[in-house]
Amino acid sequence: MQWLFNLPTAIWRRLLLILQGLWALIWLIAAGIGALLGKGGTxxxxxxxxxxxxxGQRKxxxxxxxxxxxxxxKRKVIASYPNNGVTAIATRHTDVTDILTRDADFGVVYGPRMEMITGGENFFLGMQDTPRYTRDTSNMRLVVRRDDVPTIVTPYVSTAAAEIVAMVPGKIDVPQALTQPVAAGLLDRYFGTPGPxxxxIAEWTTLLFWYLFIDLQADPDLDARAQAAAASFRxxxxxxxxxxxxxRKTDDVLGRCLAMGSAEMPGMSDRDIRNNLIGLLIGELPTLSATANLxxxxxxxxxxxxxxxCAAARSGDDATLAAYVFEALRFRPLNPVVYRRAMRDTSIAAGTLRRRKIVKDSIVMASNLxxxxxxxxxxDAPSFRTDRPWETYMLWGYGMHACFGAHINRAVLPAMLKPLLAQPNLRRAEGERGQIDKAGTPFPQHFHLEFDT
Structure with a gap:
């Protein structure tokens, strides 16, 4: 009889699906009329x-x-990775999570570009569920430890961010003065890889993240820049x-890797260490800086x-502050979709009216947003709420290929923003300076805020 008690909830949620979809359609029609009648540009x-x-994306x-x-x-949305020119877009939670956990049906595509970056070797982000994937991820989890977060990572980020904010005279360009320096400092203090x-290190990692995940149209100029950056990085x-x-021996991620290599652990040669660290660093600095600003x-x-x-930051209520940060990112994730390639003929939402056949080599875009x-x-999905369970958030992928450093991101982002949010009368700078400027990249490069001193 449990289904009988769940029936009113199911009906209400279906009604919300209809109402939200219709309201969004009206919004989009109005936006289209506004664009048709507007001035400036095409x-x-x-x-x-x-x-x-x-x-607009949410609508x-x-x-x-x-x-x-x-x-x-039947359109080739992604040109940067091989596919058959057919693209599927999945939007419902059930189907998105299903796609991202069916690795045998929907595989990651990043291998060819990852091999360019490393000079011939794949990184586990671009691997299927193979023995080598298990070996490499297991090795790196031995050196990037969960218990490092409260003892090393968060204390460093909190101190570094507080020192930076204390030195600025009431004005700050957040990406350049705070988020990129703190994220880069974490590469030095924790990973042991400060770059020259x-x-x-900020330029290399940002450019290569762009090349791997965001360059959907295979821009030849970006390709050339990425190849140069990858060679310098290697x-x-x-x-x-x-x-x-x-x-001298240092207890950081690289130091632990070298110790495992000296013990002749499989998959921990100096070349393996280099490739795995390059892959991890590409995902660390750009992600932390961009998501903090968003x-x-x-x-x-x-x-x-x-x-x-801001009140939570000033009172030291870290849990509440984190809840606000991650709920904000639900509305503004860095990547609104995660894409995969069909490894064989298969289907989405089998056994339902929304079932779709997916032909081998089709690109499947699962929208986490x-x-x-x-x-x-x-x-209550449209509302901004801070009481949501953590499982609600799909900010860094889902399933086997969810972000390797998600536990670091979860701790670092609130700690990085806390000293700034604690400042009195924090506000945007006037005009365009107070808006995010990506400076021709997909990532925030300038974002000017002010506060009282």
């Missing part, structure tokens, strides 16, 4: 500006969840590993929630 550019942002996904939850189009300079890392072998920007757009987050707003799975 109709396409005006429409892109209207619906290309986070709110598009709400319409798809209602009318076409698993959309299949903070600017160099050369520096090879030299740094050699120097560390000759130097969360901050989203909070600033919500005065009530922003004030509450849409999944986090699916009213069938997330209660």
């Amino acid at each position: 109709i396409g550019s005006r429409l892109g500006a209207a619906i290309g942002g986070p709110e 598009v996904f709400a319409v798809l969840r209602l009318f076409q939850p698993n959309l299949v189009i 300079s903070q600017a160099a 050369d520096w890392m090879d030299g740094h590993i050699a120097a560390r072998r000759k130097g 969360a901050l920007d989203e909070l600033l757009d919500r005065p009530h929630q922003f004030a509450a987050a 849409s999944a986090m707003f699916d009213p069938l799975a997330v209660p």
Whole structure:
């Protein structure tokens, strides 16, 4: 009889799905009319500006969840990785999580570009569920330890961020002065890989993250820049590993890797260490800096929630502060979709009316952004709430290939932002300076805030 008690909830959630989809459709129609009648630029550019942002994306996904939850189009959306020119877009929570856990059906695509970066070897992010994947991830979990987060990672980030904020005179360019330096410092203090300079390691990791995950159209100019950055990264890392072998022993990630290599553990040669660390560093610095700025920007757009987050920072209520940061990122994730390639002919949502056949080598885009707003799975999804269980958030992927450093991100982001949010009368700088400037990249490069001193 349990189904009888669950029936009202199921009906209510279906009703919400319909209402949200219809409201989003009206919003999109209005945006289209506004773009048609607007001035400046082309109709396409005006429409892109209207619906290309986070709110517009959420509206598009709400319409798809209602009318076409698993959309299949005969269009090559991704040119940077091999595929057959067919693209599927999954929007409902159930289907998104299903796709991201069926690794034999929907495989990761990053291998070819990962091999370019390392000079011929794949990194476990680009591997299927193979013995080598298990070996490499197991090795790296022995050196990137969960218990390091409260004892090493969070104390460093908290101290570094507080020192930076204490030195600025009431004005700060957040990416350049705070988030990138703290993330780069973590590469030095914890990973043992500072790079030849903070600017160099930030440039390499940011460019290569862009190349791996965001360059969907295979831009030849970006390809050339990425190849140059990868070669420089490899050369520096090879030299740094050699120097560390000759130097004093240090208990950081690289030091632990070298100790395992000296013990002749399989998969821990100096070349293996170099490749695994390059892969991890590419995912660390750009992700931490970008998501911190996106969360901050989203909070600033919500005065009530922003004030509450600032109050939590000032009172030292870390749990509440973290809840505000991650709920903000639910509205503004760094990547709104995770893409895979069909390894064989298969289907999505088998046994349902929304079932779709997926042909081998099709690209499947599973929208984690849409999944986090699916009213069938997330209660009161459109509202900003800080009482959601952690499992609600799909900010760094899902399943076997979820972000390796997700536990680091979860601790670092609130700690990095806390000293800044604690400042009195924190606010945007006037004009365009107070808005995120990506400076021709996919990531926040400038974001000017002010506060009273």
